[in-house]
Amino acid sequence: MLGGSAILSALVFALLLVALFRRGVADRKTPERKRVWIGWLGLGMPIAVLMVLLAFALSVGERNLPTGPAARTIDVRAYNYGWEFCDEDGRCSEGMLRIPAGQPVDLDITSSDVIHSLWIPRLAGKMDAIPGQVNRLRIEASVPGTYEAVCAEYCGIGHANHRFVVEAYDIGESVAAGGTAP
């Protein structure tokens, strides 16, 4: 997308420069000019480019859709100013989300006060935490490690520090290390 944009803007700027410094008598061939500028450049080119882009975007969007069941589902509750995570067994923790690496996990996100937005930049796009509503977000950490997460919707004076971390653990290791449930 970045490359395409660079090419397009370069094209526009080049045309503009030539238009500016072109020394020549004003040509009077209005209909032909219109066909080139409006027809081809104004309509034709953007339609072609945008169609390709749209097709690409929709297919990426389709591919990003969660497929198959998640390994586990975690309830996330955002509040001023913290994050609470509860697993299927009702065990809850604050400020740190532990997920198995290499497995799809569904987050069922809601809020108990104002609107927040859950964002783990390296794992997925954003999903808003809205009171009275549960939004599901599929995440998957392919490698074990810690991932920073922030709140992306302005939620008041604590917004800038409304963060948490995701810890993706290696399933094999944690079993080997004594099997304490995460």
Place this chain on the structure above:
Amino acid sequence: MKAIRLHRDLTRIWGNEPGWRGVFSSVSHTDLGKRFVVAAAVFFGIGGVLAMLIRAQLATPESAFAGPEVYGQIFTMHGSIMMFLFAIPMLEGLAIYLLPKILGARDLAYPRLTALGWWCYLFGGTIMILALLGGVAPDAGWFLYPPLSGKEYTPGVNSDVWLLGITFVEISAMCAAIEIVVTILKFRAANMGLTRMPIMAWYLLATAGMMVFGFPPLILGSILLEVERAFGWPFFQPEFGGSPLLWQHLFWLFGHPEVYIIFLPAAGALSTIIPVMARTPLIGYGAIVTAVMALAFLSFGLWVHHMFTTGIPHMALGFFSAASVLVAIPTAVQIFAWIGTIWAGRPKFTLPMYYILGFFVVFVLGGLTGVMLAIVPFDQQAHDTAFVTAHLHYVLVGGFVFPMLAAAYYWMPHATGRTRVMRLGIAAFWLIFIGFNLTFLHMHLTGLLGMPRRVYTYPAEAGWTWLNLISSIGSFMQAFGFGLFAIDIALQRRIGNHARRDPWDAETLEWAMPIPPTQYNFASLPTVDSREPLTRDRKIGAGLAAGKGLLGRAIDKRRETLAVDMVTGAPEHVAILPGPSLLPLFTAMVIGGFFLSMLLSLYWLTPLFVVGTAIMVWRWAGTTGTTRDPGPIDVGAGVMLPTSFAVGGSVGYWGSVLASAANGTLFASLVFGYFFLWVVAPNWPPPGEYGAYLLEPLLITAAAALALLGARMGQYDFGQASVGSALAAIGLALAIGGLLWAALHHLPGPTEHAFAAVGWVLTSYAIFSAAVGLLTQCFVRRRIASGHANAAWPHEFRIAAVWSDYGAGVTIVVAWLLALSGDAL
């Protein structure tokens, strides 16, 4: 000699009253347009200072300059001021100043409404700034999402300041919108058919049309949120069947068109200036007009792209994403038409041209990042990060500020009669242009690296330190640029050399007058036979000044201008415009009292101001019209035309129709909100037993039908008019009683559940509409008695019928909607 005498007489008729009184009573579009522009520029300065504070805070990590409370107010006010107190009023000012001049008229359709808009803007803006100085400014972001902005999380007046202040200011936007549409459709030079209109008129027509339909959802949202905050009606509280998403829909239903409302007039300025600077006609006039209209329509279908992360279903995401991508096409058409025009011509490198080139660079980049953001997976990453901050500034500064700077230099000689002084302007341009890119170009990267927007601080480890520091340096450079620009403009105003008439060899009629312009614009009105009247005949201005055009004489104190057929531009009637008046100022003060009483929670005072406003409007309406129609007027060239009193399709009528369209949009948004909550919000159905009821809606319908009938009687047979309006008034009064009765018997208290809250709003709205209709019918009865309305002058009946029909219609819809809902709940 004749020219001088004509000038003296017309100045007497169109001039302001002497002294200070004249300042307050002026209704001249030239004065008011300039006031709007200057005030908007001042607000830009204030918003700019806030921007500098933001950048000072973010220049270094863990900065101790401003705490989160203060920072919240700063960025919220920066955004709100820039959008509502700078951009919209600036474009209104440009339109108010220019429109009659480019159309060949002497003033706008409703001079006193222009003045009312001005005072509302000034007072509303002042309230906002005072709140900022007092440290109680809004602080929930410029789109004020509840629940954060609700009573529980913002207990102070901060959000009320926004809701009431902005709504107060929006009154001026609504006034301007209606006025612009009607002026373009009715007040044009003789024979200026639609296809001969200057391109700017098309742009402003689209803009104003969008404002008519775009602002009502925001106004409704603001009313609902304010009522929730003030009285606890739970529209946005999920525990009681409300939904915070309703606000987001209403806000962006306005917010997205808003972006185009801001962009289109600027694009209109570009379409006007570029051909002049390129010394060749604009290519693709028809294509551009089509593109602009397409934009205006399409932009109402995109609002959801601001809500891609709210958990909207996947299908809807795809649809709105595609629609958002497609709006790039009409924009591309314009961009290439402009470049093509430059290509075809021989461009002059004047100062406006510098800013136009700046526009191209900045806006094209902003447009491309906009297309990226329309792609859902990308948006879900970039949304609410510094990337979006960068994008929106590329679009807004590129698409509005740069064109407006070009426009400022282009029209300064017109407003002041003086030419530019020094080369200061070039330096200012480079500072602004480089400073802008230095602030925002790499901010895209800052965002992609994960910096959210609206954070007052960030950790040093995040790795954004350098990026932010450079942005801050760039922004201060830009600030110097704007300072220099202001100095340059001030110098031009004071010591610039006198410009010759039409210094740019322009194409449009505003240059066919002496500069700076006189209060009456044209000593006699032009007749046009092409789209570029000045290119055809460079001397047209002199002939008009000598009184060779239409209406080139002065009679009594009558302010006359020509009204034409909407499509063909054939002269239709002579509009007689009102002169200076203090009514707009006083009316704005009473409306201001209403807003202040709400803001200060002095609710017992509020009804007083509502009644006061009604009295002012009544008096206002009472000063229009006459009991002595001068009869058909000789407009010159042997053409006799009736006056506005004697025609049915006066500007007053069309204004009422448009006001009803805006009003209807507000109503439609309310009905949308009702069903939205019903379908989407949690905790529905409301507790309790409900059933349908039929008797009440039937009776209300009968009463409303009586109103519809009564309003018609006088139009067919004047003898019946007085009886008819009495019947209409009685019908509406009965309908009001019926609505109240039905609500009291069937609706729970409004604080219990969103269903009841919306039900009460629907009822109140219907009662209000019916009451307005009732008042107009009473008014018409008075006018029959006083001899202002009679068989030969039907226009007041027709206007009253518009308002009372609207009230009756709303009454019927609301009665049935609520009555039948009970069954489905």
